[in-house]
Amino acid sequence: MRHLDVTHADPSRARPAELALEPGDSARYDARFASRAAGIVSSAMRDLMALSERPEIISLAGGFPNTSSFQRETFDEVMEVLASGHLASSLQYGPTEGLGELRERIVEVMAHEGVGARVDDVLVTSGGQQAIDLSIRTFVNPGDVVLAEGPTYPGAVPVFTTYEADVVHVPLDDDGLSIDLLEETLDRLDTEGRTPKLLYTIPNFHNPGGVTMSLPRRRRLIEIAHRRELLIVEDNPYGQIRFEGDPLPTLWELDDGAGWVIYLSTFSKILAPGLRVGWVAAPAAVLRKMNLGKQAADLATSTTTQRFILEYLRRYDWRDYVERLNGIYHGRRDAMLRALEEEFPAEATWTRPRGGLFVWATLPAYLDTRDLLAAAISQSEVAFVPGAAAYLDGQGTSSMRLNFSGVPEATITEGIRRLGETVAQAMDLHRALGGGG
Numbered sequence: 519m520r521h522l523d524v525t526h527a528d529p530s531r532a533r534p535a536e537l538a539l540e541p542g543d544s545a546r547y548d549a550r551f552a553s554r555a556a557g558i559v560s561s562a563m564r565d566l567m568a569l570s571e572r573p574e575i576i577s578l579a580g581g582f583p584n585t586s587s588f589q590r591e592t593f594d595e596v597m598e599v600l601a602s603g604h605l606a607s608s609l610q611y612g613p614t615e616g617l618g619e620l621r622e623r624i625v626e627v628m629a630h631e632g633v634g635a636r637v638d639d640v641l642v643t644s645g646g647q648q649a650i651d652l653s654i655r656t657f658v659n660p661g662d663v664v665l666a667e668g669p670t671y672p673g674a675v676p677v678f679t680t681y682e683a684d685v686v687h688v689p690l691d692d693d694g695l696s697i698d699l700l701e702e703t704l705d706r707l708d709t710e711g712r713t714p715k716l717l718y719t720i721p722n723f724h725n726p727g728g729v730t731m732s733l734p735r736r737r738r739l740i741e742i743a744h745r746r747e748l749l750i751v752e753d754n755p756y757g758q759i760r761f762e763g764d765p766l767p768t769l770w771e772l773d774d775g776a777g778w779v780i781y782l783s784t785f786s787k788i789l790a791p792g793l794r795v796g797w798v799a800a801p802a803a804v805l806r807k808m809n810l811g812k813q814a815a816d817l818a819t820s821t822t823t824q825r826f827i828l829e830y831l832r833r834y835d836w837r838d839y840v841e842r843l844n845g846i847y848h849g850r851r852d853a854m855l856r857a858l859e860e861e862f863p864a865e866a867t868w869t870r871p872r873g874g875l876f877v878w879a880t881l882p883a884y885l886d887t888r889d890l891l892a893a894a895i896s897q898s899e900v901a902f903v904p905g906a907a908a909y910l911d912g913q914g915t916s917s918m919r920l921n922f923s924g925v926p927e928a929t930i931t932e933g934i935r936r937l938g939e940t941v942a943q944a945m946d947l948h949r950a951l952g953g954g955g
């Protein structure tokens with residue numbers, strides 16, 4: 519059975535067709551699947567996304583950081599340190615909470631973003647993805663309400679589904695999560711006698727929205743969290759991936775130790791996603807439960823990659839590398855915005871991210887981007903993530919997520935040109951069939 523991860527589809531790694539699930543393949547297992555697994559259905563869209571992995575396709579679909587800028591000499595040097603000084607310990611099991619020295623370094627990385635946390639607040643995780651999983655598994659029973667931005671991180675969707683959360687989306691606009699609509703939603707849920715377990719939010723350079731929550735909204739959100747006792751999971755993988763503007767205080771910082779914010783981040787975007795090292799900072803009582811959850815999931819994060827990061831951070835200033843990455847992404851973001859301006863129809867809108875990896879574009883409502891993806895792949899050899907992947911309630915059908923970090927500027931320009939053509943053809947067809955708009 520092939521599993522397709524729409525957030526990380528690798529254009530360079532086409533898989534053989536035999537791995538595709540044939541009709542009837544799952545029949546003998548269907549009655550045995552746990553309800554949480556049965557709820558995760560493969561859709562035609564996912565199968566289509568698999569095609570975007572073919573090498574001839576220009577993929578604007580994945581969320582790939584640019585790992586080719588990591589210096590070979592740096593990698594060699596750090597691996598040599600591991601081999602000569604720490605070989606046995608690098609290959610050994612480690613503590614569930616992560617290597618103590620790495621947790622100290624993580625506290626320093628967080629301090630750079632204004633997050634004041636202590637070593638004891640930190641649990642190292644296998645990527646930011648596991649931090650999301652542990653947050654949801656720790657708090658959510660089947661049927662519990664979880665609030666999430668609409669759209670939300672497509673990679674969080676299967677986590678919500680696995681734990682059978684009842685996700686209620688709260689819309690985003692250019693200033694991030696709409697706090698007015700959040701209050702309305704909370705009031706409505708209150709009258710229905712439903713109390714959300716938590717709010718999952720990505721305040722900086724949202725995936726897939728591309729927008730950042732404004733400072734007044736951050737303050738209001740924390741005021742609401744305190745007044746209504748709303749637990750917030752703040753996912754911040756992109757705070758350092760900034761091309762413009764000044765950093766804003768994190769929700770963790772604004773919470774000021776009141777204990778209503780759980781903070782998640784990762785080395786995936788500031789260093790490399792293949793290391794699979796992220797972290798969570800949380801109040802002690804929460805961290806203890808998450809630690810137990812992590813023991814069940816994988817005992818501990820890879821000691822080898824934790825040590826790699828530790829030795830890297832001892833020798834190099836991670837901020838220099840991030841600056842280099844940001845320079846590359848800035849140029850690619852500009853290339854994408856320029857191409858959208860030139861190639862997309864006047865009826866389309868899109869966000870103008872000041873950091874992160876993604877633009878969120880919205881087409882006229884009569885276009886379904888899942889259909890458009892089929893045409894884009896087969897006719898134009900270009901791929902994106904359809905907006906519906908970022909919702910659990912069927913919204914987002916006329917939107918798309920476009921990634922600008924994974925391919926060079928000229929490829930972005932060509933990809934958007936082809937996509938613009940596909941969109942224009944779909945609009946022409948709609949008009950020819952007598953549709954309005």
Ligand SMILES: Cc1ncc(COP(=O)(O)O)c(C=O)c1O
Nearest residue numbers: 581645646647671725784786796
């Ligand atoms: C919002 C968000 N959270 C978490 C993750 C997962 O990060 P990691 O690669 O560290 O698991 C991503 C990756 O794209 C992301 O965009």
